[in-house]
Amino acid sequence: MMRKYIVTGTYALLFLAALTSCKKFLDVVPDNVATIDNAFTMRTQAMKFLFTCYSFMPKNGQLGDDPAMVGGDELWEIPERGAYLDMAKGFQSKVGPLGDRFQPMYQAIRDCNIFLENIGKVPDMQETERRRWISEVKFLKAYYHFILVRMYGPIPLIKTNLPISADVNQVKVVRNPADSCFSYIAKLLDEAAPGLPLTIISPTTEAGRITQPIALSLKAKVLVTAASPLFNGNTDQSSLKNLDGTPLFNTTYSKVKWDSAATACKRAIDVCESAGIKLYVYNPAFQQFTLTDTIKTQLSIRNAVTEKWNSEIIWANTQSNTADLQRLISSWWDPLYLDGVITRGELSPPLKIAELFYTANGVPIDEDKTWDYNGRYDLHTAGDADKLYIRKGYTTAGLHFNREPRFYADLGFDGGVYYGQGRFDDKKYMDLFYLEGKFKQRDGKGKYGYNTVTGYNLKKLINFQNTINSSNDYSVIDYPYPIMRLSDLYLLYAEALNESGGPSPEVNKYIDLVRKRAGLGTVASSWTNYSTNPVKFQNQDGMRAIIHQERLIELSFESQRLWDLRRWKESSKELNNPIKGWDLSQTTPISYYRITVLFNQTFGAKDYFWPIAEGNMTANRNLVQNLGW
Incomplete structure (x- = not known):
């Protein structure tokens, strides 16, 4: 007989002090009967559950579901629009956190766990297909954990769902240290990658499903994030500890993290290129008009x-x-x-x-x-x-x-x-x-x-x-x-290499590939011939600044800047500068091109991580709140 699992209504799995009503699965079972037994009786029903696991993915690029669009300083909006602009204005709150993902991501992880623990029972499946589906859901489980870590820092890892017989103390989980979180996410991605296809064979029916290049590229980004200043030797978080005194941040800097990140980036690049992924260059087969x-x-x-x-x-x-x-x-x-x-x-x-x-x-x-x-x-x-x-x-x-x-x-x-x-x-x-x-x-x-x-x-x-x-x-x-382009991966690799060993021809190679597509000369030629600091690219600090600016330019408006500034611990500098524009109420150039301050942003140390909602803190007293909230 199939085991039954804790299913939640108002709060995410494992964060309730008491159990609440059952949640109906999306498109999982026929006749609106929401039982796990029906969901895995045949392949067609299991596929619906697979797509349910996918359905929790945040909708990148949409104002209502992507805090990286207008939650920082890259884009500004009319004051009447949405909650994320409020976050950019410093109105974040622990009562009802803006852009909160704590509950939905744990709901997603719960469904991923249900899938992984039951997919082996489906009788009418080829084993190669079963392996692929398992790999996809392991990837999604890793991705949902990564979303939480990037937002909240150290989080409770939900490796398996607890049985319905679990007592209240088992339900009240604690936050795992940041290093443990990243290690677990990387482990899931390592397990997922071998079972995934190199490419999507049928784009019309499978576009958007996970491939091996996606899994390895996400691992590269995860390890670069783990190696970045926000998580690598961040002494500002030294006092964040569980109630038993367990530190949640390792405050000692580790170069090994950058070494591992560089290795992961290079492996991802090799697999991407073997799959035919390459920097895009516009070259139409037919063009009616002159194109310079x-x-x-x-x-x-x-x-x-x-x-x-x-x-x-x-x-x-x-x-x-x-x-x-x-x-x-x-x-x-x-x-x-x-x-x-x-x-x-x-x-x-x-x-x-x-x-x-x-x-x-x-x-x-x-x-x-x-x-x-x-x-x-x-x-x-x-x-x-x-x-x-x-x-x-x-x-x-x-x-x-x-x-x-x-x-x-x-x-x-x-x-x-x-x-x-x-x-x-x-x-x-x-x-x-x-x-x-x-x-x-x-x-x-x-x-x-x-x-x-x-x-x-x-x-x-x-x-x-x-x-x-x-x-x-x-x-x-x-x-x-x-969500991820090859230019992003190239620049992550250059960054990891520079942090691991300083400037090198390999670092320059991958930056220069991105710059060439953008119509620019190499780093060496541009700085040597035009910069007031011609040797900037020859030392690690200078190259770091170059790579950071290259990323912010190349990936501008693609929901990357907010996360990059945070992991570099540069938000406290960039998000304390005013938002400025031109004087739009003027009709002549001399009046129009006067600088106008639209808003004076403020960003403090506490803003590097989202607060955990008070409701979740009340439901689970074992949770500790992020610093400053």
Whole structure:
């Protein structure tokens, strides 16, 4: 007879002081009979349970389910929108934590455990398929634990579900030390990887399911996170202990963690490349209109994110609805056709993000000896040489001139050229539409709809083949939101290598591969020839700064910055800087290009981790709260 397990209603499994009502499984059994016995009587029912395990995946890229979108400083929003902007403003609370995942992730882990403990009973399955399903669910179990560790730090590990006969003391589990958490997650991924396919054979029916490259790439990210300052020798967390005095953080720095992370990254890269995964470069088989190298480079950057299942995607979330996201962030394309409801320009990059990108020479704007950093807010008029970036004859800030291709591919701004969306402003170069961002202009403040709140628009996440037509319609091409791209993995490897042994040709190799696709020279040539600190890349600290900025640029607006700043322990610096933009209520360039402070952010030591909700603390008195909460 099959064992029965604790099933919860209001709180997550193992965090109740008393048991509550049963939870009905999603699409698990016929006739709405929610019993484990029925769920594993045949393959078709077990498959429903498998997909239930997948269904708990957070919807990356969606404002209501992804705190990394607007929970930090990368994007700003109108004040009326959602709870995550409240988190960016410092309104986090332990009473009802914003973006809380404690309960749903433990519900997910519970279902994964039920699946793993019962899948062996299904009679009508091939063993190779059973092994694959087990590997997928072990991966998901590892991923759900990782989500919790990244948010809350040390957590209770739920390796198996407790039987219904468990007494109340067994139910009241304690938090495991951070090192134990990472070790267990890595172990699950090691167990999962061999049973997973190298590639998805049938994308139409299996897109989004876990592969070996996904499992090994997640392990690489997990171990890099474990080796990073937030978890590796973090003395700020020395007083976080269980009630019995067990320390939850190892405050002694370990280089071995970086060594292990580098090894995991390289293995993941090798497997990804053997599966045919490679950096994406836009090279259409047929193109009706002239495409310059400038535009092709920008499309390589944008399409690496927005083209479905392109060559660079390691893992993407098929449950994320990017069509709605694209409509939210698209600017007001044309008042003749659109009424301002379909497109809203709602998420706006602050000025600090515009300043993050390199100059055209591939170095930071405050390091480029050929670029006028002190005059970056002065006005300049675009000439013929600028026309593929800025509208010829348009007056805008010096900050917008002579920047790297990712700046123009990722950001829209007043006077900036915006390739795509079916617009024709220059028939020689298809779709050289440009934005007008001043007060009551086409893309400016003061009209119906939201448009921008900083003076910048988010271009990167919008598919360039979305089209506007005369039927008051904005046709959007949906795509699965990327969770991991090869460029992410390359930069993780470079980071781990540098932390493990300092700068080396191997470190440079993987950074330079990403930079080449972005239209930039190598690190060595760019810093040697253009930087005021030409030897920066030759020492570990300098290379660390280069890698950090390269990641923040390359992966901008992809739900990565919030987590990177945290694991590097740099949030306390970056998130204590004000959110700034231009003066959007002005109609002339000289008035518009005045800096306006939108919000003064604050970030304290306690903000590196989410608080555990008071309800969970009350239900389980063995839990200890994160510091500062």
